[in-house]
Amino acid sequence: MFGRGAARLAGWGGISVPGREVRSEDLLAVARTVPLTRGLGRSYGDSSLPPPGATAVAGSTRADRILAFDPESGRLRAEAGLSLRELAWFFLPRGWFPPVVPGTQYVTLGGMVAADVHGKNHHVAGTFGRHVTALRLLTASGEVVTCSRTHEPELFRGTLGGMGLTGHILDVELTLVRIPSPWIVQETQRLANLEALLDGLNASARAWPHTVCWLDALAAGDALGRGVLMRGRWAEPGEAPTQPPAPRRGPLVPFQFPGWALNDLSVRAFNALYRSLHPRQPRRSVVHPEKFFWPLDAVRHWNRIYGARGFTQFQCVLPEEERPGATRRFLTEVARRGGSSFLCVLKDCGEQGEGLLSFLRPGVSVALDLPVRRTTRALVEALADVVIAEGGRIFLAKDAFLRADQFAALEPRLAAFNRLRDHWDPERRLRSAQSVRLLGDPA
Amino acid sequence: MNVVLLGATRGTGRALARLLAARGDRLFLLGRHPEELTASARDLEVRAGTAAGAIGTAPCDLLDPASAAPALDAAFAALGRVDAVIVTAGLFATQEALEADPALTRRVLEADFSGTVLFCEAARERLLAQGGGTLCVFSSVAGERGRKPVVLYGAAKAGLSRYLEGLDHRFHARGLRVICVKPGFIRTSMTEGLPEPPFAADPERVARDVLRGLARGRPVVWTPPVWRWVMLVIRLLPRALMRRLGF
Numbered sequence: 001m002f003g004r005g006a007a008r009l010a011g012w013g014g015i016s017v018p019g020r021e022v023r024s025e026d027l028l029a030v031a032r033t034v035p036l037t038r039g040l041g042r043s044y045g046d047s048s049l050p051p052p053g054a055t056a057v058a059g060s061t062r063a064d065r066i067l068a069f070d071p072e073s074g075r076l077r078a079e080a081g082l083s084l085r086e087l088a089w090f091f092l093p094r095g096w097f098p099p100v101v102p103g104t105q106y107v108t109l110g111g112m113v114a115a116d117v118h119g120k121n122h123h124v125a126g127t128f129g130r131h132v133t134a135l136r137l138l139t140a141s142g143e144v145v146t147c148s149r150t151h152e153p154e155l156f157r158g159t160l161g162g163m164g165l166t167g168h169i170l171d172v173e174l175t176l177v178r179i180p181s182p183w184i185v186q187e188t189q190r191l192a193n194l195e196a197l198l199d200g201l202n203a204s205a206r207a208w209p210h211t212v213c214w215l216d217a218l219a220a221g222d223a224l225g226r227g228v229l230m231r232g233r234w235a236e237p238g239e240a241p242t243q244p245p246a247p248r249r250g251p252l253v254p255f256q257f258p259g260w261a262l263n264d265l266s267v268r269a270f271n272a273l274y275r276s277l278h279p280r281q282p283r284r285s286v287v288h289p290e291k292f293f294w295p296l297d298a299v300r301h302w303n304r305i306y307g308a309r310g311f312t313q314f315q316c317v318l319p320e321e322e323r324p325g326a327t328r329r330f331l332t333e334v335a336r337r338g339g340s341s342f343l344c345v346l347k348d349c350g351e352q353g354e355g356l357l358s359f360l361r362p363g364v365s366v367a368l369d370l371p372v373r374r375t376t377r378a379l380v381e382a383l384a385d386v387v388i389a390e391g392g393r394i395f396l397a398k399d400a401f402l403r404a405d406q407f408a409a410l411e412p413r414l415a416a417f418n419r420l421r422d423h424w425d426p427e428r429r430l431r432s433a434q435s436v437r438l439l440g441d442p443a
Numbered sequence: 444m445n446v447v448l449l450g451a452t453r454g455t456g457r458a459l460a461r462l463l464a465a466r467g468d469r470l471f472l473l474g475r476h477p478e479e480l481t482a483s484a485r486d487l488e489v490r491a492g493t494a495a496g497a498i499g500t501a502p503c504d505l506l507d508p509a510s511a512a513p514a515l516d517a518a519f520a521a522l523g524r525v526d527a528v529i530v531t532a533g534l535f536a537t538q539e540a541l542e543a544d545p546a547l548t549r550r551v552l553e554a555d556f557s558g559t560v561l562f563c564e565a566a567r568e569r570l571l572a573q574g575g576g577t578l579c580v581f582s583s584v585a586g587e588r589g590r591k592p593v594v595l596y597g598a599a600k601a602g603l604s605r606y607l608e609g610l611d612h613r614f615h616a617r618g619l620r621v622i623c624v625k626p627g628f629i630r631t632s633m634t635e636g637l638p639e640p641p642f643a644a645d646p647e648r649v650a651r652d653v654l655r656g657l658a659r660g661r662p663v664v665w666t667p668p669v670w671r672w673v674m675l676v677i678r679l680l681p682r683a684l685m686r687r688l689g690f
Binding site for chain 2 (some may be wrong): 020022023024025026065066067068069090094254
């Protein structure tokens with residue numbers, strides 16, 4: 001009736017391919033019939049999209065049961081489709097919180113494992129995978145395998161950040177952390193340039209478990225890297241309101257904006273306004289955890305402001321310590337090419353995750369939103385070349401445009417990942433649009 | 444409340460059980476697959492903040508009428524007094540699939556009509572024996588009028604709705620409260636992949652409507668409520684016009 005043959009599936013950036021999502025409480029049953037399982041589809045590019053020729057992927061969101069929780073240790077086991085929103089808001093008032101949360105709460109446990117996501121506390125807590133203790137997978141051969149650091153450890157490590165290519169993630173076991181209150185003490189401060197931001201992150205790292213910078217990516221010259229430093233920690237009971245915070249449901253962007261709405265001028269105006277809202281001296285306040293961890297979730301479907309052509313994100317990590325000035329060189333290239341980034345986020349990173357393809361490593365992470373234009377592919381490829389030259393990495397969960405040869409140049413660990421797949425999935429039954437594009441999987 | 448649920452491992456039954464668990468009701472789950480029941484019981488126990496094992500389960504299958512009595516006996520024994528028995532279980536298949544497969548048609552008709560009725564008879568007996576209680580059963584707006592896309596499924600649900608109405612009249616004075624839930628299209632795995640008609644609802648929304656209906660003791664719960672007025676119009680349409688409509 002509504003042209004089911006023409007069904008398309010998109011990532012958060014809005015770029016779509018033919019295909020549909022099959023969802024069931026019985027994730028195991030539907031996963032057996034498809035090459036990939038996706039969660040809430042918040043990866044920006046094609047990580048959660050079916051490979052060419054496949055008509056469907058499994059959707060995990062109906063497999064959302066909590067299977068066990070130990071209130072002594074915080075150990076939680078749940079089905080992979082449980083959303084972070086559900087999980088966080090159930091446990092917040094009970095004094096627990098996931099140890100690592102990404103920039104949106106609209107992700108699933110399985111998705112968080114597959115992308116080995118990170119948050120504002122990466123410098124102390126590492127990636128999500130560090131806190132995962134066991135996984136139950138459906139492998140390509142149809143076998144259900146429970147893996148951990150002691151049982152099938154290679155499969156376990158390959159699955160952390162493995163983009164769903166090592167097996168369909170069915171259950172996730174992780175340890176939640178105790179929090180003193182469900183509120184956040186936040187400090188924000190406007191800073192004049194990149195050096196001030198990097199110094200600010202460095203100086204805050206010890207006392208503040210959560211730090212991040214917003215950056216004006218269009219600023220160049222002396223003002224290059226000017227932005228706002230945000231740091232936070234859980235409020236102690238005495239500092240916090242007595243009432244627990246409630247989940248919010250913000251306004252919705254009801255339709256796709258026209259393509260011209262987001263241009264150099266509107267982005268400059270936004271950046272100037274945003275900067276001016278923050279003081280030169282640190283300002284302290286107690287804020288709602290949603291406002292601190294997931295500010296963009298306040299506007300539902302904010303991706304529609306990028307119009308029908310959608311957008312992509314470019315997130316890389318640059319080894320600032322080994323190659324001092326790498327971040328400046330990268331941002332100079334961004335400013336020179338004028339990518340019109342509405343949102344640019346900078347974060348200092350801690351240790352590399354255990355996953356065979358875990359994205360982050362020590363250094364500085366830079367994330368840019370880029371509206372899709374005729375020139376976007378060339379822009380991404382050029383920025384990727386800068387990252388390759390600096391010895392950095394690019395986050396697969398955000399990517400839609402990287403070339404296979406660029407990914408190979410970025411990722412010396414790829415051979416180990418391929419060997420793991422050769423063992424568990426020699427025919428490459430598990431694959432995505434992205435794995436066909438970047439890993440040479442059969443279409 | 445002490446509540447027995449048949450069909451709480453999936454879809455709207457799962458959503459409803461979570462609302463009941465969150466407000467502290469004591470639950471007992473019936474369903475086809477023991478391991479699914481156990482997993483759902485653990486989920487509900489964590490959400491309710493109760494100990495593992497607090498929610499009992501027993502196997503029960505609408506296609507096996509003999510399974511109803513022992514399952515209900517186990518539930519009544521575990522809970523003591525039962526305030527409500529809720530049936531969300533059922534089968535669905537498209538008219539095209541049913542027309543092509545008489546065995547499937549038989550299963551759907553049995554599960555949605557005779558199987559459900561026999562389960563309700565067993566539940567009714569036990570509720571009356573304890574002096575009354577609520578029997579809340581999911582029928583469908585599909586049972587309101589014979590229509591092209593739901594000839595067979597609609598017939599089973601029409602029979603079920605009529606049975607529940609009669610049951611309400613017959614035992615109301617003896618303390619039995621019968622609630623017939625009439626949802627429209629609910630976005631669950633039962634309807635996965637089907638084109639979405641107007642007024643489609645999420646299971647959480649339907650569960651909230653049913654909870655409100657339970658509190659108010661309404662004999663019929665339309666969910667979303669707009670279906671009451673839509674079906675009022677549909678029931679009044681002349682047959683000649685219905686025949687021309689694809690609806």
